Amino acid sequence: MGCHVDSIAEKLAEKQKEISIGEFFERNKHILGFDSLTKSLVTAVKEGVDNSLDACEEANILPEIVVELEEVDDREYRISVEDNGPGIVKRKISDVFAKLLYGSRFHDVRQSRGQQGIGVSAVVMYGQLSTGRTTVIRSKVKEKDYAVEMEITMDTKKNKADIISEEVVLWDEKEHGTRFETTIKGLLRSGDHSVFEYLKNTAIVNPHARIVFNCDGDTTVFKRATDQLPPPTLSVKPHIEGIELGTFVKMAKECDRRRKVSSFLVNGFSRISYRTAREICEAAGVDEKKKPEELSLAECKKLLKATKKVKIMAPKTDCLSPIRSMLIKKGLKNVLKGYRPEFYAPPTTREPCVYSGNPFQVEVGLVYGGDLPSDGAVKVLRFANRVPLLYKKSGCATTTAIKNIDWRIYGLDQRGGRGMPSGPAIILIHVASTRVPFTSEAKDAIADIPEVVDEIERGLRECARHMRTHLNKEKRRKKVSRKFMIVKDILPMIAEKSAVIVGKDPPSLDKVMTKIMGVVYVESSYQWNNGHCHVSIDVNNYTPRKRKLKVYLEKPYPDNVAMDTMPEPRTDGEYLEWHLETLKPSGLQQINFKFDNGLEKEDMDGLEIYIEGIKGTSLIGAEPLPDDWDVEMAEIEKE
Amino acid sequence: MEKRHNDAVKSLEDIAERFYDQLEKGEIPEMKISTRSKNNIVFNKKMGVWKYGRSKSSRSAKKLKGARMILRTLYMMDFIRDMIGDEKSSTLREMYYISEGWDKAKFGDQSESDRLAEDMEIVTDCLREDFKLRPEEDGARLIGDITIKERTRKGDIREINCRDDVGDSGYTIPYNVEEDKVNFGDLGVDFLIAIETGGMFDRLVENGFDETANALLVHLKGQPARSTRRMIKRLNEEEGLPVVVFLDGDPWSFRIFASVAYGAINSAHLSEFLATPTAEYVGITASDILNYDLPTDKLSKNDKKALEQELEDPRFNTRFWKDEIETMLEINKKAEQQALAKYGLDYVTDTYLPEKLGELGFF
Incomplete structure (x- = not known):
């Protein structure tokens, strides 16, 4: 009997042999994002573009990327992605493109698009499996005046490239750069899961890139919205907060034998000084002089627990590269201007946070109204390290966070206050991290890590509050415009008609008009002329009483003074101040000036106008002067 | 210009003057008018009909x-004033088309201008006929042994016997049935039957029911026009003709009955002119559906909603109506008058009506 069992085990053992990574992925290509024909095309383009953007940024180059897609056979597409990156040296080309898990960033703790080194070689492999065709890579580095062109296939068993041909070619129009071209099985679709959508979204969060998309002869250019490159990211040590016990033990075992526990903590992790390290050891009751490799499991546990009691600075954030408010707004405007949205909430960049020792940072943008479709769910643009996520929306932390919020209080429709909100809005969510917690290697969705979901939710609420303020203002504006219609159009007609019927002269309407309106109405208009912004502010007293008003304006320009100001402002310090003559009911005073603050028309938001002498509920088109005006001014000064 | 029109113009001018004075005093123009909803109709014991209650709605230029x-x-006042001055009259529809040229005062559709014309009646205590406005719908028809003296366009009085001097379609009720236009002569009938559908009216005519039952047959044409209701009211009040109402058996017919007998919500200001409080409902009742085993349709969603609203309607707050409405909801069925044809074309005149009218003491 026992003998019989043995022989089965033996038999099984014969079958148990190592499978290569290539073979494994060949069987599990869904993990890499090749589970459907439509998705395969998106994934292939995505991997190529991610690589190009990363390469350009690392070399401090403004990216110029050309993506071409052409159907060469039934459901077979030739894909090429060309960049102006630094190029790849000849001996590394075949590894970069045909060796899985090969990459420059695998061991780094820093924010980058590609992380695992699976990306582009998986495309090469998938192309080869689905069409049997080879991949051609051309690359030129700055130091050489020729390019190398290589045709390769991939040996999935050995996880290395077979080089079919290799030659030196001239590539004069390019100083440096890389182009890769392969053919894969795929299906071109339009809509939310399309290559076009992916590139469009990429353009939104990479306003410094110029992306050209050539699809079966149709060319779309996503223009560069800024010449500002994102600041370079640096590698950092992991942060101890939330690091898993296993990882900690492993790090301790692999640590330099000469070190003590305290120096292990200082050198192995970011943001720990010797003082902090000693505090941790003390709190844990572990001897700081002990050799790390001699730490017992229980001691490791105690040390990790002790980190919670000791104040440790948040991880360094210079390893993260948030897009920042201004550029998110630029990117959104650049791509969405066709919809003429009525409102861009100021995008939020949250302070960096940590999950499991990995710093991450959340950014949220929100666009509302205009020609955005108002039926159906709100559109969500999801990004991780500036890469658009198109698939697996329902399983993504971004979706969880959105669904956690009762959007009705912010002005969007939402059935029962749960689930996806609906209305004419687009939400942008960007999660930047040295290690984005994806749900799978396909990098389709961000895992529901509580810290991450929380941060996204906070960012969303910030933007949502701005939207609510905007909608409330809009509601008041509409109410006032209805009142305008009454006093400007209808009331005069009522006066005239009643006068005709009773056979008298039409009565004066000033008093009734101010009774109906009951507000001070401030209307500002901007005109751009020869680089100057001409501002005119109309202050209308539509209240039944005389008003003595003061107008305040934060200076819309840094240094140079306003020109041709009529009337003269009272002060000309950090802000402009006018003391208006007493305005009778129905009276109007206009203020005119021009200035040049170097901003383009699109980049300038409306000026904030403050009025003193009327309560906020009776004021339209301006803000009441806040009580803490002086404090606020001081803060502006500091900045 | 007749006095009634003169008075109407005066009332309109008074209202315009009120607006003018408000403006001159710096007040926001405002007018108050009885709230025209079922929550604001109350039973007037003296008149025996339902009239608007005390609740007023305000129309203010603030909104x-x-x-x-x-x-x-x-604008409507000015139009009416001019029209009366020019000795013209117009239909409500004509006025609606004229209002297209009123710039910011024009209407979205005719129902809005019709309703405003009714509002003017309410605030001035005039009739729209006083404003020389008339509906375009012709009144319905009647057949039976009664002589009507109608003033023709030329001004002479024509006597018409509504049984002998008319064709099969009967005498057409004009839009104005006031004394200056219509008066009554000899009367050979004992009571009046108001009938909802043209089909049933024709059936009773063909079967000679007006003669066998000594009845005046009046076709309501669905929800009856004002002139039809006014005609019935005058025949009841001045000639002492008892009135019975024969309708389909569905929630909408209940409403038709209410407007004939109790007063309509939309014209409750005129109920004392239009409603006949002694009118009785013959059928089709919900119990008829069961007792006569009539072919039926299921109640639609809207039918049920209408019935439930009727349960809230003060006019239906009687034992009889509560029972009828609740039974109908319970059996979830409705029936048409013409469903009686199930038992043959003569069944309605030979059996159903004699039985039902007998119960009411008419047969």
């Missing part, structure tokens, strides 16, 4: 909608 209504009111 865009109110301002527009005031402007429209003034």
